[in-house]
Amino acid sequence: MAYSLYTDKPNKFNCNIEIEGTSLSKSKVRLVIETDEMSYMFNGNIENTGICEVNIPKTKHFLPEGTIGNMRLEVIADDVYFEPWSSDFSVKTNKKVNVVVAEQVEEKPKMRVQVIEQVEEKPKVVPVVETKRPEQVVKQPVKRNPNVLTKEEILKKLLG
Numbered sequence: 096m097a098y099s100l101y102t103d104k105p106n107k108f109n110c111n112i113e114i115e116g117t118s119l120s121k122s123k124v125r126l127v128i129e130t131d132e133m134s135y136m137f138n139g140n141i142e143n144t145g146i147c148e149v150n151i152p153k154t155k156h157f158l159p160e161g162t163i164g165n166m167r168l169e170v171i172a173d174d175v176y177f178e179p180w181s182s183d184f185s186v187k188t189n190k191k192v193n194v195v196v197a198e199q200v201e202e203k204p205k206m207r208v209q210v211i212e213q214v215e216e217k218p219k220v221v222p223v224v225e226t227k228r229p230e231q232v233v234k235q236p237v238k239r240n241p242n243v244l245t246k247e248e249i250l251k252k253l254l255g
Contacts, residue, residue, distance in 0.1 A: 097183040100128070102160050104189050106151035108137075110180065113145055114172050122172040124149065128184065130164035133157075154186055162186040 100106050108126055112119070124139040126149040135157065139149030147168075154162075167181035244252070 097163070097185045098166060100151065100154050100158065100184055100186050101189045102155035102158070102186060103153055105153055108139070108147075108149040108151060108168075110147045110168065111145050112141055112147045112170060112179070114170070117173045119143060119145060122170060124171075125169050126151070126166060127169060128158070128164060128166045130158070130162055158186045160186055160188045 112122075112124065114122055119141050120143065122141055124141050124147050126137045126139060128135045128137070128151070137149050137151050139147055141147050149168075163183065163185045165181060166184045167178055170177040170179060
């Protein structure tokens with residue numbers, strides 16, 4: 096099982112160390128974190144009771160989420176090097192926020208067109224009323240309707 100390091104919270108590595116043949120106060124401890132590209136070393140403290148503590152800061156600035164590698168504990172006691180523990184590690188994020196943005200709908204201008212059937216009006220011919228008087232024939236035009244075209248207006252429109 097891989098050891099978990101977090102990008103968004105400080106990491107604290109704790110263990111108990113027992114050393115024979117020398118005192119704990121003369122010993123040093125460090126944690127080495129290795130990836131394919133880089134190695135990082137963090138110094139730790141050993142208390143007189145044998146409790147070892149190594150503080151590792153948030154990894155987001157040097158180990159992004161998803162990084163995997165190997166980590167090992169190194170102990171140096173009276174100039175003798177020991178590697179009493181090692182493990183694979185993976186970097187995770189403790190707290191995650193996912194945002195799903197709904198698709199933005201643009202309101203486009205709407206236009207509706209209704210085509211009304213064109214009714215073709217036929218030109219009306221204005222009748223001339225003839226009245227007869229005993230002496231003469233008088234032609235009197237009927238009052239012209241402005242919506243009705245005369246022959247001249249019709250010909251002008253047709254011939255352009």
